[in-house]
Amino acid sequence: MIDQIIQMTLNLDMPQMSVLEWIITLGKFAFVFIPLAFIVVMIFMERKGASLIQDRLGPNRSALPVFGGLRFFGFVHNFTDGIKLFTKETFIPTYAHKVWYVVAPGIGFLVAFLTPAVIPWFAPLTWWTGDHISQVSGMIIDSDTGILLMFALSSLSIYGTAMSAWASNSKYALLGGMRATAMMISYEVSMGLSLMGIFLLAGSFNLQHIVAWQEAHVWGIFVQPVAFFVFLTSMIAETGRAPFDVAESESEIVAGYHLEYSAMRFGLFYMGEYAHIVIASIIIATLFLGGYAIPFVSTDLLRAHVDIALALCLGGLGTMIGGFHLMVRRWKKVYATMGAKDAGTRNREYSFLQFTSGVASPVVLALAVAVFFLLNPMAATTVDGTPIFPAWVSIAAAAVQVVVLIAKAFLFCWIWIWVRWTLPRFRYDQVMSLGWKILLNLALVNLVVTAIIAKLVTGVR
Amino acid sequence: MRVLDRTGEKLDLLTVNIGPSHPATHGSLRIICGLEGETIKAAVAEIGYLHRGFEKMVERGTYQQVMPYTDRLNYCSAILNNIAFSKAVESMFEIQITERCKVLRVLMSEFTRIVDHLICVAAALADLGAQTAYFYYFVPREDAMIILEKLTGARLTNSFSRIGGLYRDTYEGFETDVLDFLKKTEESLSDVFKLVDRNRIFLDRTQGIGCITPELAISYGWTGPCLRATGVDRDLRKDQPYFDYQTYDFDTIVGTRGDTYDRLMVRLFEAKESISIVRQAIKRLKPGPINVSDPRVSQPQHEFAYHDMEALINRFKLVYEGVRVPQGEHYDALEAANGELGFFITSDGTGNPWRIKVRPPCLTQFAAFHNLVEGGMVSDAIACLSSINIIAGELDR
Numbered sequence: 001m002i003d004q005i006i007q008m009t010l011n012l013d014m015p016q017m018s019v020l021e022w023i024i025t026l027g028k029f030a031f032v033f034i035p036l037a038f039i040v041v042m043i044f045m046e047r048k049g050a051s052l053i054q055d056r057l058g059p060n061r062s063a064l065p066v067f068g069g070l071r072f073f074g075f076v077h078n079f080t081d082g083i084k085l086f087t088k089e090t091f092i093p094t095y096a097h098k099v100w101y102v103v104a105p106g107i108g109f110l111v112a113f114l115t116p117a118v119i120p121w122f123a124p125l126t127w128w129t130g131d132h133i134s135q136v137s138g139m140i141i142d143s144d145t146g147i148l149l150m151f152a153l154s155s156l157s158i159y160g161t162a163m164s165a166w167a168s169n170s171k172y173a174l175l176g177g178m179r180a181t182a183m184m185i186s187y188e189v190s191m192g193l194s195l196m197g198i199f200l201l202a203g204s205f206n207l208q209h210i211v212a213w214q215e216a217h218v219w220g221i222f223v224q225p226v227a228f229f230v231f232l233t234s235m236i237a238e239t240g241r242a243p244f245d246v247a248e249s250e251s252e253i254v255a256g257y258h259l260e261y262s263a264m265r266f267g268l269f270y271m272g273e274y275a276h277i278v279i280a281s282i283i284i285a286t287l288f289l290g291g292y293a294i295p296f297v298s299t300d301l302l303r304a305h306v307d308i309a310l311a312l313c314l315g316g317l318g319t320m321i322g323g324f325h326l327m328v329r330r331w332k333k334v335y336a337t338m339g340a341k342d343a344g345t346r347n348r349e350y351s352f353l354q355f356t357s358g359v360a361s362p363v364v365l366a367l368a369v370a371v372f373f374l375l376n377p378m379a380a381t382t383v384d385g386t387p388i389f390p391a392w393v394s395i396a397a398a399a400v401q402v403v404v405l406i407a408k409a410f411l412f413c414w415i416w417i418w419v420r421w422t423l424p425r426f427r428y429d430q431v432m433s434l435g436w437k438i439l440l441n442l443a444l445v446n447l448v449v450t451a452i453i454a455k456l457v458t459g460v461r
Numbered sequence: 462m463r464v465l466d467r468t469g470e471k472l473d474l475l476t477v478n479i480g481p482s483h484p485a486t487h488g489s490l491r492i493i494c495g496l497e498g499e500t501i502k503a504a505v506a507e508i509g510y511l512h513r514g515f516e517k518m519v520e521r522g523t524y525q526q527v528m529p530y531t532d533r534l535n536y537c538s539a540i541l542n543n544i545a546f547s548k549a550v551e552s553m554f555e556i557q558i559t560e561r562c563k564v565l566r567v568l569m570s571e572f573t574r575i576v577d578h579l580i581c582v583a584a585a586l587a588d589l590g591a592q593t594a595y596f597y598y599f600v601p602r603e604d605a606m607i608i609l610e611k612l613t614g615a616r617l618t619n620s621f622s623r624i625g626g627l628y629r630d631t632y633e634g635f636e637t638d639v640l641d642f643l644k645k646t647e648e649s650l651s652d653v654f655k656l657v658d659r660n661r662i663f664l665d666r667t668q669g670i671g672c673i674t675p676e677l678a679i680s681y682g683w684t685g686p687c688l689r690a691t692g693v694d695r696d697l698r699k700d701q702p703y704f705d706y707q708t709y710d711f712d713t714i715v716g717t718r719g720d721t722y723d724r725l726m727v728r729l730f731e732a733k734e735s736i737s738i739v740r741q742a743i744k745r746l747k748p749g750p751i752n753v754s755d756p757r758v759s760q761p762q763h764e765f766a767y768h769d770m771e772a773l774i775n776r777f778k779l780v781y782e783g784v785r786v787p788q789g790e791h792y793d794a795l796e797a798a799n800g801e802l803g804f805f806i807t808s809d810g811t812g813n814p815w816r817i818k819v820r821p822p823c824l825t826q827f828a829a830f831h832n833l834v835e836g837g838m839v840s841d842a843i844a845c846l847s848s849i850n851i852i853a854g855e856l857d858r
Contacts (some may be wrong), residue, residue, distance in 0.1 A: 053593055054592070056596060172477070243590065249590065249840070250484055252588075253839065421592065424660065424666060425840075426662055426666070427666055428840060
């Protein structure tokens with residue numbers, strides 16, 4: 001069957017793809033797992049961020065049973081949570097609709113795997129193969145529908161919510177499902193409309209083009225501040241997080257639509273929520289913060305100096321590890337003076353972390369220096385004044401761009417956490433009136449103003 | 462639940478049980494709501510899920526043995542209940558407690574009032590979704606618990622007051638501990654005030670929600686911060702001063718509209734007033750005896766009891782038969798954190814109470830609950846419930 005597909009592809013007048021192109025095209029599918037990898041960090045960030053805001057320590061008891069208990073400052077807690085959720089009884093209420101009840105949690109989670117497909121993770125790879133230029137897009141699905149496809153996919157997650165609420169046959173769940181459905185549909189309107197301004201400026205729905213436009217001109221947040229605000233608010237509402245967590249407000253309708261779920265079925269909802277946040281953060285970073293682009297550095301410039309970029313990335317990493325080393329050293333001293341009961345065990349863990357980071361930091365820094373001196377990106381050829389580099393340069397630049405995008409996404413992930421632990425919860429009807437009466441109007445006004453200014457500045461389009 | 466409209470027509474409503482086990486009920490109580498969409502068309506508040514038979518239990522023992530039961534009434538401010546009960550019994554005896562005891566009782570009353578208000582506002586904010594404010598209040602509250610533990614030996618249900626005096630004198634360094642606590646509390650109060658003061662979400666969630674008119678509130682027998690929030694200036698500390706409250710410099714905080722916002726803000730500012738009262742009380746704290754030397758209520762010291770026959774008998778009688786409260790019926794109340802906490806005591810002249818009726822402040826407030834929430838939304842009901850501070854311990858007794 002795969003032969004047939006390849007045959008069909010070849011028949012469509014596509015240029016012959018080299019082995020490297022095939023590897024990269026297929027390898028790009030690994031990006032769908034990025035939100036999943038993010039979740040682990042995100043849950044840790046949430047717990048520690050909450051404890052930071054609330055003047056408390058946060059989870060720090062779970063430990064790996066090596067070196068007298070490695071706690072990694074509470075990071076191990078995620079995994080013990082996972083083990084708990086996986087080993088708990090998966091309970092189905094008697095009067096629940098069995099099929100829908102079981103299927104529902106998977107939908108939201110599945111969507112988390114689909115949406116990364118339209119995100120440009122790096123600039124299109126171009127390289128000189130010796131006789132022609134090879135090109136691979138930075139998105140998994142390089143479609144001109146782009147962001148619309150993302151909206152369509154992410155809207156699917158509401159089916160999971162509605163189904164779970166209906167199938168679990170509980171009044172609280174029903175109320176939660178009702179709230180969630182109404183809210184998500186309302187906020188999708190202002191969410192889509194708020195982006196029209198930036199589509200207008202970039203002249204495309206394709207996220208790759210939007211990022212390229214931002215790279216060439218200016219970041220979206222500077223030309224579309226209102227849209228940024230509206231979109232961020234709508235996205236927070238869309239993910240159903242505080243202050244918009246009316247759908248699962250634990251003090252009112254207990255847990256809302258996932259009230260009757262336990263074990264890993266609940267875990268899927270929980271992880272789906274975080275995956276949704278990660279996707280939303282990446283989308284906002286892409287649309288308003290220049291995506292993978294580094295400020296004042298174009299992709300061509302990055303490729304021409306990829307050795308410096310890589311060295312800086314590694315240098316930053318090495319410095320961070322070094323900072324971690326110093327931090328652990330100080331904590332070790334503080335802990336020793338506290339007279340805690342487990343001082344011996346903690347001391348062993350801190351010594352282990354201190355040693356590991358003490359070794360890793362110079363190694364990474366040395367690697368950075370080595371990269372700076374040993375790598376030398378030489379343009380293979382020049383087409384229309386643009387230098388075309390060998391394949392490894394493009395791939396290395398792409399790696400740097402992915403790191404940049406993820407760093408920007410982390411910034412927004414933190415905003416999600418920050419907002420959640422700062423603001424009280426809206427009432428359901430207040431959420432609706434905010435969505436329809438304020439955000440929608442702001443988005444519309446923004447669109448009109450943007451259109452007029454764009455027309456005046458750029459002339460007829 | 463079947464809900465009929467005024468003409469007897471059956472309304473088609475979704476009935477939802479909020480409670481008895483619900484995250485927002487903070488204990489066990491039940492609100493049966495008839496919902497149309499999200500709007501509460503009809504609500505019935507049901508109590509009795511934490512009924513322990515307090516009033517029957519106490520008849521079995523002596524008057525002294527009532528004391529630990531009173532801790533469990535409003536467990537957020539246990540010492541206030543102790544003081545209320547001992548004050549009621551003392552007024553039947555018509556005895557004057559010592560000066561130091563008076564000041565200490567004022568100090569502990571206001572101290573526990575601060576703790577109670579902290580918990581109420583913290584829980585209300587947590588129910589509104591502001592989890593962080595909850596933790597900001599629980600930091601000083603933990604300090605208060607440590608002070609109470611040092612003072613009484615227990616963290617939550619601490620019996621400190623005794624008939625005719627106190628369990629014991631303060632420990633060394635008590636004043637500094639309390640002053641530290643006051644400072645931290647002031648900080649956290651202003652922190653949280655800054656968080657909610659101009660927070661649009663908080664204001665929208667609380668202002669104009671669960672309003673009650675002063676007339677209706679009085680007709681239901683409301684007292685305390687909830688009544689004051691409606692604009693009625695009624696505070697037993699001012700109106701029927703006890704423990705020399707008239708000599709302390711403090712204001713009663715009065716609201717205007719009687720909504721959820723007013724109730725929470727009255728509590729917040731009352732805590733500030735209480736802080737100033739505690740400061741004044743600490744200044745007045747002079748060394749002296751804490752128990753009255755009245756053989757009817759206070760036990761003789763050990764050195765007398767071991768060497769003097771009459772003292773031994775006195776001690777024995779007081780322990781085994783209890784204090785013999787003069788025959789008669791008597792009602793006495795004080796301003797507890799939640800409102801007027803009264804004890805109606807019927808005594809037949811023996812050491813066991815014939816009947817003790819508690820007038821809990823929560824009960825009257827919860828009786829009017831359906832008036833507050835009908836016509837509002839489910840979220841409003843939750844905001845209301847936490848703002849009237851229902852403590853199931855004193856609601857059901």
